[in-house]
Amino acid sequence: MKITLDISKLVEEGKLTREEADRLTALAAHDTGSFGVNVLIGFGVVAIAAGAVALVPTPLTAVGLGLALFAAGSAITINRVQQWVLLGQICLVIGALMFGGGVIAYGAGSLASMLIVMGAFGIAAIAARSSLLMALAVLAASACLGARTGYSHAVYSLAIFEPTLTVMLFSALALIAYQASHRLSDDYERLAITAARTSLLLVNFGFWIGSLWGDPLMLIRSMNAKDASLAFMTKTAIPASVFSILWAVVLLGAGIWALQVNRRWLVNLVAVFAGIHFYTQWFERLGATPLSVLLGGLVMLASAVGLWIFNGRARPPGLRAKPSRF
Structure with missing residues (x-):
């Protein structure tokens, strides 16, 4: 459970003593340092796993090494050897990543290989209590629907081949x-x-x-339709305007709820994607001209001011902050 406090302001208002403020500041500094170490370990784990899989000559060898590391990490974690707990978690994470990379390479990115990796990452995440692996397990689930990313020179790409199923399935998963x-x-x-x-x-x-x-609903059509031609399978079934309107409604509803119950992370998420949605639709329809850029910036600034005013009114002075779990 985490809450956000303005220590200096609370001391000025007499709601905290200087000693209490110093104690909270010391605890916060320790937490910040731990977070930094965890971030570095996370990046290091990813780099080590990627390099090891690249150096191992065959996918099956990567799978074997991954299983061995995972077994070693599990033994340390289960036996609760306190001084080696961090090593155990690192072995669990690296082992799971190597296993996943080997399975995907061996299966050439097939649906079966992604399902295996999704399950393995989920189990490993629970065993290692690793948020990184849990996030990767969810991303592996999206890959089962064809989601992917790509990179070429100075260009990043994102592909979602089943937008409707992605929205429905992962909305349900988020709620559960x-x-x-x-x-x-x-x-x-x-x-x-x-x-x-x-x-x-x-x-x-x-x-x-x-x-x-x-969304052409390719997966659903491929299960039911007799005509499997490319023209039929890629014909749009749900128009873009439906997604655009529903997305705006969902963002508005989620933003209002997040403000009312003080879900800071969700507020930030809504703000980011509301900006993305606004600019996407704005420039799709008006193009990137000097006037459209100017007007878009003014509209976004006005929206930010309105959100700030609403947020200030939604939380009266002296109201105790609720724990932000989401």
Whole structure:
């Protein structure tokens, strides 16, 4: 459970003593340092796993090494060898990533390989209490629907081939994970929240792609239609305007709810994707001209001021902050 406090302001208002403020500041500094170490370890784990899989000559060797590391990490974690707990978690994470990379390479990115990786990452995330692996498990689930990213020179790409299914499935997953977080202990609550947050990112990506190109519902059509021609399978079934309108409604509703219950992360997410949605639709229709850029900036600034005023009125002075779990 985390809350945000303005220590200096509380001391000035006499709501905290200087000693209490110093103690809270010391605790916050320790937490910040721990967070920094965890971020560095996370990046290091990803780099080590990627390099090791690249150096190992065959996918099966990567799978074997991954299983060995995972077994070693599991032994340390299960036996609760306190001084080696961090090493155990690192072995669990690296082992899971190597195993996943080997399985995907061996299966050439097939649906079966992605399902195996999704399950393996989910189990490893619970064993290692790793938010990184839980997020990767959710991303692996999206890959089962064809979601992918790409990079070429100075160009990043995002592909969501089933926007409707992505929105529906990951909305359900986010809701289930969020509800489950209320019934779990602190470590597992964090994993559930990570799954919910990653799912919400994918929901917004699904809306974003759908708002640009619509959805031909290729997967559903391929199961039911006799005509499997490319022209039929790529014909838009749900127009982009439907996604655009629904996305705006969902963002508005989520933003209002997040402000009312003080869900800071969700407020930030809504603000980011509301800006993306606005600028996407604005420039899709008006083009990138000096006037459209100027007007777009003015509208966004006005929206930000309105949100700031609304947020100030929604929380009367002296109201105690609620814990922000989402």
